[in-house]
Amino acid sequence: MDQLILGRPASRQQGQAASGQLRKLDIRLPMETGQADYHLRTGEQRLAINGWVGQRIRLHSSGQIHCVECGRATRKSFGQGHCYPCFSSLAHCDLCMMRPETCHYFQGTCRDPAWGERHCFRPHTVYLANASGLKVGITRGTNMPTRWLDQGAIQALPILDVDTRQQSGMVETLFKSHVSDRTNWRAMLKGEVEPLDLIAERDRLLAELAPGLEALRRRFGEDAIQTVDDVAPLMIEYPVLEWPRKIVSLNFDKTPSIEGTLLGLKGQYLILDTGVINLRKFAGYQVSASAEAA
Ligand SMILES: [Zn+2]
Numbered sequence: 294m295d296q297l298i299l300g301r302p303a304s305r306q307q308g309q310a311a312s313g314q315l316r317k318l319d320i321r322l323p324m325e326t327g328q329a330d331y332h333l334r335t336g337e338q339r340l341a342i343n344g345w346v347g348q349r350i351r352l353h354s355s356g357q358i359h360c361v362e363c364g365r366a367t368r369k370s371f372g373q374g375h376c377y378p379c380f381s382s383l384a385h386c387d388l389c390m391m392r393p394e395t396c397h398y399f400q401g402t403c404r405d406p407a408w409g410e411r412h413c414f415r416p417h418t419v420y421l422a423n424a425s426g427l428k429v430g431i432t433r434g435t436n437m438p439t440r441w442l443d444q445g446a447i448q449a450l451p452i453l454d455v456d457t458r459q460q461s462g463m464v465e466t467l468f469k470s471h472v473s474d475r476t477n478w479r480a481m482l483k484g485e486v487e488p489l490d491l492i493a494e495r496d497r498l499l500a501e502l503a504p505g506l507e508a509l510r511r512r513f514g515e516d517a518i519q520t521v522d523d524v525a526p527l528m529i530e531y532p533v534l535e536w537p538r539k540i541v542s543l544n545f546d547k548t549p550s551i552e553g554t555l556l557g558l559k560g561q562y563l564i565l566d567t568g569v570i571n572l573r574k575f576a577g578y579q580v581s582a583s584a585e586a587a
Contacts, residue, residue: 328343
């Protein structure tokens, strides 16, 4: 597991720089390599950074933050890059996004019912993933495999297709009595993750939870919750040269200038020899980034 393939020399970018309003890392999974492919996004710029692994990089935050939704300047970022007015009014910033089983559409208190109809009343998928051990999660069908790449999962397997977000939240709640829904990000970044037999875990969980799933099907309809058949677990590799022994968490609010050798990329994290930084947390920050060839 230690020997991960890095980008070929030809794809190495040297002395590249980007600056602008930071967005979450764009991570794709090319089927040819099976290795996560990272792009740094600042403003309109999109820069391939797998080639930065092994190089000395510098990140600097000017301290300015602009809301990722409306663009207004904000002194503090709420919910990964929102100003307070957006955070407290947008449907996708509401607590039911974190806890879908608490969907309050039917109580008439959805912040934006039309948005809810477009995003929540859509098929969702319940999956098992392995980012720091076995976990359960839900995602919209269209958000795979991005969701798993963002979490730093090394394996993932869709197990159930569910009609709506609320119902998938109820299925997830059922699973949470048997399996975690959290990632231990420190363990994920230390690379101490043993591969699991996700097919066997799925079969075990579906058998153990059969009565609960049956009850949900009686409530929402036989077709509302369907087993995903004939799908193999997805295996994901990350461009990491070396795992950190100790995790030091870096933060633009405390350390506006961050420098060090980039040891790897995993989930939404940059792993440097000087510490790790979750870039998603700093969406909306005005940031410049550059790498110099070692
Ligand atoms: Zn805003």
